[in-house]
Amino acid sequence: MRRDAALWAAILAGPLVWFISMQANFALAPWACALQWTPALFGVSFVSLAITAGSGLLAWSEWQKLGRELPGESGGAVARGRAMALGGMILSAASFLVILAQTIPHVILGACE
Amino acid sequence: MTPVTEPPLGEIDDEGERRALERSWRRRPGIAGWFTVTTHQALGKRYIVTAFVFLLIGGVEALFMRLQLARPDNPLIGPDKYNQLFTTHGTTMMFLFAVPMMEGMGVYLVPLMLGTRNVAFPRLNAFGYWMFLFGGIFLYAGFLTNTGPDAGWFAYTPLSGPQFSPGKRVDIWAQMITFTEISALCVATELIATILKMRAPGMSLTRIPMFCWSMLVQSFMVVFAMPAVMVASNIFLLLDRTVGTHFSNAAEGGDPLLYQHVFWFFGHPEVYIIFIPALGMVSSIVETHTRRAIFGYPAMVLSLVSTGFIGFGLWVHHMFATGLPQIGEAYFTAASMMIAVASGVQIFCWIATMWSGRVHMRTPMYFVLGFVFIFVLGGLTGVMLAAIPLDLQVHDTFFVVAHFHYVLIGGALFPLFGAFYHWFPKFTGRMMNDALGKINFWILFVGFNLTFFPMHILGLKGMTRRIYTYPAEMGWGPANALATVGACIILIGGIVFIANALASRVHGEIAGPDPWDGGTLEWAADSPPRNYNFVNLPVATSRYPMWTPPEERVVVTGVRHDRREALVTTLMDAEPPIWPFITALLLGLGLVGATFRFSWYYPAFGATGIGLIGWFWPRRPEGVRS
Numbered sequence: 001m002r003r004d005a006a007l008w009a010a011i012l013a014g015p016l017v018w019f020i021s022m023q024a025n026f027a028l029a030p031w032a033c034a035l036q037w038t039p040a041l042f043g044v045s046f047v048s049l050a051i052t053a054g055s056g057l058l059a060w061s062e063w064q065k066l067g068r069e070l071p072g073e074s075g076g077a078v079a080r081g082r083a084m085a086l087g088g089m090i091l092s093a094a095s096f097l098v099i100l101a102q103t104i105p106h107v108i109l110g111a112c113e
Numbered sequence: 114m115t116p117v118t119e120p121p122l123g124e125i126d127d128e129g130e131r132r133a134l135e136r137s138w139r140r141r142p143g144i145a146g147w148f149t150v151t152t153h154q155a156l157g158k159r160y161i162v163t164a165f166v167f168l169l170i171g172g173v174e175a176l177f178m179r180l181q182l183a184r185p186d187n188p189l190i191g192p193d194k195y196n197q198l199f200t201t202h203g204t205t206m207m208f209l210f211a212v213p214m215m216e217g218m219g220v221y222l223v224p225l226m227l228g229t230r231n232v233a234f235p236r237l238n239a240f241g242y243w244m245f246l247f248g249g250i251f252l253y254a255g256f257l258t259n260t261g262p263d264a265g266w267f268a269y270t271p272l273s274g275p276q277f278s279p280g281k282r283v284d285i286w287a288q289m290i291t292f293t294e295i296s297a298l299c300v301a302t303e304l305i306a307t308i309l310k311m312r313a314p315g316m317s318l319t320r321i322p323m324f325c326w327s328m329l330v331q332s333f334m335v336v337f338a339m340p341a342v343m344v345a346s347n348i349f350l351l352l353d354r355t356v357g358t359h360f361s362n363a364a365e366g367g368d369p370l371l372y373q374h375v376f377w378f379f380g381h382p383e384v385y386i387i388f389i390p391a392l393g394m395v396s397s398i399v400e401t402h403t404r405r406a407i408f409g410y411p412a413m414v415l416s417l418v419s420t421g422f423i424g425f426g427l428w429v430h431h432m433f434a435t436g437l438p439q440i441g442e443a444y445f446t447a448a449s450m451m452i453a454v455a456s457g458v459q460i461f462c463w464i465a466t467m468w469s470g471r472v473h474m475r476t477p478m479y480f481v482l483g484f485v486f487i488f489v490l491g492g493l494t495g496v497m498l499a500a501i502p503l504d505l506q507v508h509d510t511f512f513v514v515a516h517f518h519y520v521l522i523g524g525a526l527f528p529l530f531g532a533f534y535h536w537f538p539k540f541t542g543r544m545m546n547d548a549l550g551k552i553n554f555w556i557l558f559v560g561f562n563l564t565f566f567p568m569h570i571l572g573l574k575g576m577t578r579r580i581y582t583y584p585a586e587m588g589w590g591p592a593n594a595l596a597t598v599g600a601c602i603i604l605i606g607g608i609v610f611i612a613n614a615l616a617s618r619v620h621g622e623i624a625g626p627d628p629w630d631g632g633t634l635e636w637a638a639d640s641p642p643r644n645y646n647f648v649n650l651p652v653a654t655s656r657y658p659m660w661t662p663p664e665e666r667v668v669v670t671g672v673r674h675d676r677r678e679a680l681v682t683t684l685m686d687a688e689p690p691i692w693p694f695i696t697a698l699l700l701g702l703g704l705v706g707a708t709f710r711f712s713w714y715y716p717a718f719g720a721t722g723i724g725l726i727g728w729f730w731p732r733r734p735e736g737v738r739s
Contacts, residue, residue, distance in 0.1 A: 015419075015422035015423075018422075018426070019422075019425065019426060022426055022444050022448070025441075025444060026429075026441045026444060029438045029440050029441045030438060033438065033440075041440075070411070071318075071319050071411060072319065073317070073319050073320055073655055073656050074317065074319075075315060075316075075317030075319075075320070076317070079317060079318075079319065080317065080318055083318050083319050083411065086411055086415075087411075087414075087415055087418070090412075090415045090419075091415065091418065091419060091422070094419045094423075094451075094454070094455070095422075097451060097454075098423065098426075098447065098448055098451045101447035101448070101450070101451055102443075102444045102447040102448065104443075104447065105440050105443035105444065105446075105447070106440070108443075109439060109440045109443060110440075112438075112440075
C-alpha cells in the first residue's frame with residue numbers, strides 16, 4: 001500500500017508540479033514586473049525543480065528496492081512496480097527538463113519583457 | 114474461470130456453445146436493428162464510415178477553396194461563401210472527421226486487441242454515435258441553407274460575438290460543438306473503462322498493445338480537454354450571443370482573450386488527441402510488418418504519456434501575437450520545443466524496430482514511411498513556429514497552414530490510410546489490392562507535397578490565411594496554381610482508395626483471421642469478427658500472444674454463453690434497446706431548438722430525462738427467471 005502510494009506520487013508529481021509551476025509563473029509575471037521582483041519567478045521554478053528531483057529520486061529508490069531491473073513482460077506486483085518506478089523516473093526527468101527550459105527565460109528576459 | 118490449454122486460440126469444438134453465443138450476441142434484424150445496435154464492431158464501423166464521408170465532404174470544400182485561389186482575382190467564389198467554406202472545412206476536419214475517426218478505430222479495435230467481447234458501457238457507445246451524427250447533420254443543414262458558420266473553426270471573439278456576427282451562423286457552430294464533444298466524451302469514458310478493467314487475463318501493464326496505450330492516453334486527454342471547448346463555445350460564446358452575457362465584451366469588463374485561452378487549452382491538446390492514436394497505429398503496423406517486437410516498448414509508452422501531459426502546456430503558442438507578456442510566452446516556447454523530444458524518441462524507436470527487423474514493404478509500410486517523412490518536416494516547422502520572433506512574422510500566413518497540414522495529414526491521415534490497408538482484412542474478411550495500394554500511396558504522397566510545400570513559400574512571401582482572392586501583382590499566382598494542381602492529384606488519390614476499397618470488398622482475396630501473421634489478439638478473431646469476437650476469451654501469455662507457439666496458447670472457459678457476459682464487468686448490460694437513439698434524438702432536437710430560442714433548453718432537458726428513465730429502467734436480463 002505504501003509502495004503503491006509512493007509509486008503513484010512519483011509518476012504524477014513531475015507532470016503536476018511542472019503544470020502548476022508554469023501556471024504560477026505565467027500568472028506571477030505581470031506582478032513580478034509591476035513590483036520589479038524577479039526572484040518570485042526564480043523561487044517558483046527552483047521549488048518545482050526540487051520537488052520534481054525528489055519525485056525522481058523516490059521512483060529511483062523504489063526501483064532499487066524492486067531489484068533494479070527493467071520491467072519485463074511478466075505480470076504481478078513486482079513487475080508492475082518496476083514499470084511504475086521506471087515511469088516515475090522518466091516522467092520526473094522529462095518534467096525536470098521542461099521546468100529547467102522554462103527557467104531560462106527568467107535569466108535572459110526581465111520580468112517586464 | 115479456468116484457463117486451459119486449447120489450441121488454436123479462440124476456437125472451440127462445442128457447436129452448442131457457439132450457437133448459444135450467436136444467439137446471445139445477435140443483432141435485431143431490419144430497421145429496428147439498425148437503431149438498436151450496441152456491438153462495438155458495428156458502431157466502430159459506423160463511426161469510421163460516417164467520419165470518412167465527412168472527410169470527403171471536407172476535402173471537396175478544400176478543393177473548392179484551392180480552385181478559387183488557383184489564380185489571382187478569381188471570381189469563382191465570393192467572400193461570404195469562401196468564409197463559410199474555410200470555416201466548415203476546418204470544423205468538419207477537426208470535429209467530424211479526425212476525432213470521430215480515431216475514436217471509431219478505437220471502438221472497433223480496442224476490445225479485439227484486449228481480448229474481450231465489447232466495450233464497457235455499450236449503450237453509451239450507441240448514444241455517442243447518434244450524437245455525433247446529429248451534430249454533423251446540424252452543421253451541414255446550416256451550410257446548405259446559407260447559414261454555415263463563417264468565423265473560422267475557432268470562432269474567435271469579438272468577431273464571432275453578437276456585434277460582428279449577427280444571425281445564426283456562429284450559433285450553429287457553437288451548438289454543433291456540444292454534439293461532437295458529448296460524443297467524444299462518451300467514447301473516451303468507454304475506452305478508459307475498457308482498457309483499465311476489461312483486459313484479457315494475463316495482459317499486464319507491459320503487455321498492453323501500443324495502440325491500446327495510445328487510445329488510453331488519448332481518452333484521458335479527451336476527458337480533460339473537451340470540457341474546455343464546451344466552456345468556450347457553450348458558456349462564453351453562446352451565452353454572450355443568446356442571453357446577453359458579456360464574457361468577451363471588453364466594454365463591459367469581459368475579456369476576449371479569455372475565450373482564446375480556454376479554446377486553445379482544448380485546441381492544442383486536440384492536435385494530440387488526433388495524432389496520438391495515429392502513433393499507436395504506426396507502432397502496430399511497424400511491429401507486424403517487420404515481425405519484430407517494437408523496440409523500446411517502455412520508452413514508447415512513456416513518450417506517449419509524456420506527450421499527453423506536455424500537450425496541455427503549449428496552448429499559448431497559438432496566441433503569441435495577442436500581446437501577452439513576453440516572458441510568459443517564453444515558457445510556452447520552451448514547452449513547445451521540449452515536446453519534440455517525446456516525438457523524437459518514438460521516431461527513433463520505429464527506425465530501430467525496422468532496422469533490426471525484416472521489413473515487408475507492403476502498402477501499410479509505405480504509408481508509415483510517408484508518415485515519418487512528412488511528420489518530421491511538419492515537426493521541424495513546428496519547432497520554428499515555437500520561436501516567438503519567427504511566429505510573429507508568419508502568424509496567420511500560409512506558412513502556418515502548411516505547417517499544420519504537414520502535422521495533421523502527415524501525422525494522422527497517412528497513418529490512418531496505412532491502418533485502413535492494415536486492418537481492412539479484419540474489417541471485411543478480404544485483402545485490399547496491394548499494387549493499387551502502392552499506387553494510391555504515391556499519388557497521395559506526391560499530391561500532398563505539391564499542395565502544401567508551396568504554402569511554406571507563400572507564407573514567407575506574406576500571403577495571409579482566409580483571403581478569398583489576391584491581386585496578380587503580389588506574385589503569389591504560380592505557387593497557388595501549383596498547390597491547386599496538387600489538390601487535384603490528392604482527389605485522384607482519394608478516388609483510387611475508394612475504388613480499391615469497394616472492389617476489394619467484393620473481389621478481394623479472402624483474408625482469413627491473421628493474414629499478416631500479426632502478434633496481437635485482434636488477429637485471433639475471425640475476419641470479420643463475430644458479434645462476440647471470441648468463442649473462448651483468450652489469455653495473454655505474452656505481449657504478442659499470436660506469436661506464441663500454438664501449443665502454449667491459453668483460453669478462458671467458464672464464461673456464460675447464453676447471456677451477454679464478459680470478464681471483470683461480468684455482465685455486459687447491453688441488451689439492444691432503442692433508448693440511446695431516442696435519448697440522443699430528444700437531446701439533439703432540444704439543442705437545435707436552443708440555437709434559435711434559449712428556452713428550448715428546458716423541454717430539451719426534460720425530454721432527455723424521459724429518455725434516460727427509459728434507458729435505465731430496470732430490466733431482468735434474458736435467461737434470468739423471476
